[in-house]
Amino acid sequence: MFKYKLVRVPGQPDAFSVLQTIRKWKDGFSSRAGLVLPDLTSGAERIPVSLVNEVDNEKGPAYFTYFPTLKYSKSFTLTQPSIGCKCHSACLPGDMNCSCIQKNEGEFPYTGNGILVSRKQLVHECGATCPCPPTCKNRVSQSGVKVRLEVFKSKDRGWGLRSWDPIRAGTFICEFAGEVLDEVKFKHKGDEGETDEYIFDTRRDYESFKWNYEPGLLEEESPNDSIEDYSIPYPLIISAKNAGNVARFINHSCSPNVFWQPVLYEQNNQSFLHIAFFAIRHIPPLTELTFDYGISMSDEADNNNGPHRKKKCLCGSSKCRGYFG
Numbered sequence: 001m002f003k004y005k006l007v008r009v010p011g012q013p014d015a016f017s018v019l020q021t022i023r024k025w026k027d028g029f030s031s032r033a034g035l036v037l038p039d040l041t042s043g044a045e046r047i048p049v050s051l052v053n054e055v056d057n058e059k060g061p062a063y064f065t066y067f068p069t070l071k072y073s074k075s076f077t078l079t080q081p082s083i084g085c086k087c088h089s090a091c092l093p094g095d096m097n098c099s100c101i102q103k104n105e106g107e108f109p110y111t112g113n114g115i116l117v118s119r120k121q122l123v124h125e126c127g128a129t130c131p132c133p134p135t136c137k138n139r140v141s142q143s144g145v146k147v148r149l150e151v152f153k154s155k156d157r158g159w160g161l162r163s164w165d166p167i168r169a170g171t172f173i174c175e176f177a178g179e180v181l182d183e184v185k186f187k188h189k190g191d192e193g194e195t196d197e198y199i200f201d202t203r204r205d206y207e208s209f210k211w212n213y214e215p216g217l218l219e220e221e222s223p224n225d226s227i228e229d230y231s232i233p234y235p236l237i238i239s240a241k242n243a244g245n246v247a248r249f250i251n252h253s254c255s256p257n258v259f260w261q262p263v264l265y266e267q268n269n270q271s272f273l274h275i276a277f278f279a280i281r282h283i284p285p286l287t288e289l290t291f292d293y294g295i296s297m298s299d300e301a302d303n304n305n306g307p308h309r310k311k312k313c314l315c316g317s318s319k320c321r322g323y324f325g
């Protein structure tokens with residue numbers, strides 16, 4: 001069992017009343033205030049994701065298609081040939097005959113209950129042609145959303161994402177789903193003057209952070225030391241504007257509680273890169289989930305005429321950079 005430090009955040013209900021309220025919803029004693037839709041995903045996720053607005057009369061986000069994974073276009077050429085493992089039962093930590101474990105430098109990336117052991121430059125999961133079952137512990141990011149998520153209307157940053165359940169540090173939250181764009185298509189969007197607020201782009205600069213380290217718990221200052229950089233086989237640009245999943249609602253924060261982890265696995269004998277979100281630290285229920293959108297270093301970003309424009313940041317963190325994107 002993991003523990004939270006119960007902190008009173010000005011303007012937010014205290015942790016005890018949050019837990020009481022959630023218990024009442026779960027027990028069906030009260031209906032959720034501001035409930036717009038019981039399941040935004042229309043059954044596409046294993047568990048429903050509610051849509052809630054307690055702030056104003058807006059009935060939901062602009063139209064998009066709920067799509068739970070990545071759409072790689074046929075023309076995408078940056079994937080690499082790949083061969084899976086030969087484990088007929090579940091892949092096991094320490095089994096150096098398992099080629100998927102070998103790809104992870106001999107270390108199993110997840111604990112038995114699916115917690116990411118440590119942030120990695122790249123996690124190799126078992127893929128479609130690996131004979132191990134879907135319950136293999138090396139398929140965490142493919143097993144769908146497991147925490148009860150809620151898309152909610154924030155006061156000043158549009159819709160956001162939070163969870164009814166407490167989330168333990170290292171827990172998989174969701175993948176960033178959407179349409180994979182190559183650099184040419186991405187640039188074309190900008191040249192056509194199209195804006196896209198739902199871009200995820202591995203080419204941006206991301207501030208380093210210390211994983212699974214909660215200085216607040218130890219009453220220490222945050223450390224400034226940096227850790228590993230990402231090392232991915234090719235740049236990945238994803239647009240969740242027209243099709244995407246819950247991740248498209250995760251707002252930016254300069255002090256985020258969620259980070260992205262590149263994950264590679266095989267489909268049709270090719271390895272495909274995915275972006276999986278994990279909790280940086282223990283996250284209490286109904287706390288907004290946020291990640292760092294990073295800073296774009298391209299010429300278009302300097303002129304602010306790319307599809308994704310720099311915006312004033314309203315994250316409210318004491319370490320706020322003032323803008324994001």
Ligand SMILES: C[S@@+](CC[C@H](N)C(=O)[O-])C[C@H]1O[C@@H](n2cnc3c(N)ncnc32)[C@H](O)[C@@H]1O
Pocket residue numbers: 061156157158159160197198199248249250251252253311312313314315
């Ligand atoms: C990927 S979308 C996130 C979901 C979005 N809030 C919505 O309503 O659909 C990114 C957009 O959310 C808003 N946003 C996200 N984080 C923000 C922040 N820290 N400050 C201000 N606006 C933010 C901006 O409009 C941004 O372009």
